[in-house]
Amino acid sequence: MIRVELAKLFRRPRTYVIAGLLCGLPLIVAIFLATTKIPPPPGQGGAFLSAVLSNGALYPAAAMALVLPVFLPVSVAVLAGDTVAGEAATGTLRYLLIRPVGRTRLLVAKLLSLIVFVLFAIGAVLVTSYITGLALFGATTSSAGVTLPPDVTSLSGVTISPAGLVLRLLGTVAYIVVSMLGVAAIALFLSTVTDSALGAAMGALAVLVTSQVLVTLDAAAAIRPYLPTRYWLAWIDFFREPVLWRDIERGAGIQLVYLVVLLGAAWANFLTKDVAN
C-alpha cells in the first residue's frame, strides 16, 4: 500500500512541477541579489538574506526562510487535500476500497507519502540552493584543491564549521518536516470530510492564514502558543549559539498534538464514511 502510494507520488508530473516551483523562488531571489548586490536591511526581508552576499554556504537556510511561510505549506495543503477527496472526486476511492485495503492503512499510507513529498521537496530546495549559493555568492578552495564553503557566522557571531552547518541544516529539515505534518493533518482531515480536493486545500489554507494573522495580534496573545503556525520559524534558532531549543521543542510538540488530533478525526470520520461516488 505504501509502495503504491509512493509510486503514485513519483509518477505524477505535478510532484516535480511543485518541487521545481519551490526551487525556482530561491533561484530567482539569488540571481537578483547576486546581480544587484542589494541585501535587505537588517531585520527585514527573509532571514539570512543580508548575510548570504558574503557567504553562499548559508543560502540553503535563506532558501528555507523564503519557501516556508507560503510556498511549502500551500504545496502540502494542495497535495494533502487531494489525498482522499481527489480519489473520491475521480471515482477511484470506491475501487480502491473494494480491494482488501483497510481504511486506516490507506490513511497512514497517504500521510507517509506526504512526508516523503515534503522530504523530497525540501531536499531539492536545499541541494539547488546550496549549489546556487556557492555558485553566485562564493566558495573557497582548500590546499587539497577541494572546493569548500567558507565558515558560516551564526546569528550569535561565532563561527559555524561546515560540519556544524550540515548538522544544523539536517535539524532544520527535520523540524520543517514536522511543521508541515500539522498542515498535512489539517488538509487530510478536511479531505475526508469533502469530496472536493480544492475545498480541502482551501480549508487548510484558511486555517493557516487565520493562524498567521492571530500570531501577529497582541490581543490574541493568550492563544498564540497553541496556533499551528506560531513556531514555524523556530528552525532559525538552530543557527544561534548555543542552539535555542525552547521554541523548537514547543513547535514540534504543538505539531504532534495537531497531528494526533486531526489524524484521529480523519480516522474516525473516514472509517465510517459512505463512499458514494
Place this chain on the structure above:
Amino acid sequence: MGTGRTVVSAQGLRRWLLVATVVVVLAAIPIVINVWPARAAAVDPQTLRARMAASGTQAYQGYAQSSGLLGLPAIPNLTQVTALFSTTTEMRTWYAARNRWRVDVLGPGTENDIYQTPQAQYLWDYGHSQLTRIVGDQPVRLPRAADVTPPELVRRLLSTSAGDRVEALAGRRIAGVEAAGLRLVPAGPDTTVAHVDIWADPQTGLPLQAELTARGGARPVFTTRFLEIHFSEPDASVLTPPAPRAGIGFTETQAPDILSAINQRRPDSLPATIAGVPRRNLVPGLTAADAYGNGLSSFVVVSLPGRFGREAYQQISTFGTRLDTGDAAIISTGLLNVLVTRAARRTSLVAGLVQPALLRRVASDLVVR
C-alpha cells in the same frame, strides 16, 4: 427497533468519543498547569526585598520576555529605547557575576547581544555583522534590553525606592519556580506608578517577574518575566564574545550610543534644580544628562545638540500635545511621559514615570532658562 442505531454508527460514535477524549485531555494539560495553585514559601516582604537587593551574586541562565504597552512613537536615534517600552522583547540571558554576563535580544532572523567581561563590554549586531568593543566606563548611556531583565530592573527599582511601602503578595508559579511576591507602593505624589508587583525566588531572592501598573490603570502596562530559569553558573564559553575576524566588522568605541556621544561633546551644563526638584549629580562631570528627584518620582533630562535636538522636537511635537509655555510638547502614555522643549536653539528631552503636571512645570522652567 426504532432507535436507528446500527453497528457501524455505534462504532463511529465510539471512535469520535475517543478523539474527543484525546482533545479534552490535551487541552486540559496547559489549563491545569496554569491554574494549579502555587505554594511559595511565606517570606516577610521586608526580608524578601532585602534578598532581592542582594541577589546580584546569584548565577542564573534563563529566557526572559519584557512587554510594554506604552505606545511611544519612534523618536529619531532613540527607536531602540522607545521599542523597549512599546513592544515585546525576547531575551536569553546568562549571568555568572556582575562583571561576567551576557544578554541576547532575539528577533526573527536577527540577534543583538551584549557581553560583559571583566575587561570590557562587547556588542554584537548580527544584522550589521558588527562587533563593537566598548572601551572604558560608560558614565551615561541609553536604556537597553539588558536593563529590563527581571533581576536588573527590580534591583534598580529597589535601589531608588528606599522609602516606599512594601506589601505582601500571593505567590505565583513563574518559569516553574514557586515565587514569593511583594508589592512596592511609591510614596511620592508625582509618580505615575500606582504599584510595582514583584515575584522572586524565596531562597535566593532572584527577581523572576515585575509588573508596573499606572495610576488609574487596572492592568500592568509594563511586564518583564522569566519564561525559563536555571539557577546554575553558565559555561565560560557562553560568556566569551565572538573574536574579531575577517568577514565581520569590528570597532572600538567609548560612546556606543547617541547619549554617550552627546556627553562627550560637552554641551551646556544642566541647572541645579528644575521645577524645584534638585539635580542628583549621578556622575561627576556629566553634562549631557542627569536625573532629578528621587525614587520613582525622578525624571531624566537630556540636553540634545543641533540636528538631533531638532529631529526629536519635530517628532515629539508631531505625535504629542503642544504646550502653551513656548516651544514645548509632551507625549503622555499613562506611565512614561516624555517632554521636549526648545529655547535659544537648545533642545531638552525630559522623560520619567512622572505626572504630566510636573513635566509642565519643568517645561516652564526650561523654556525661560
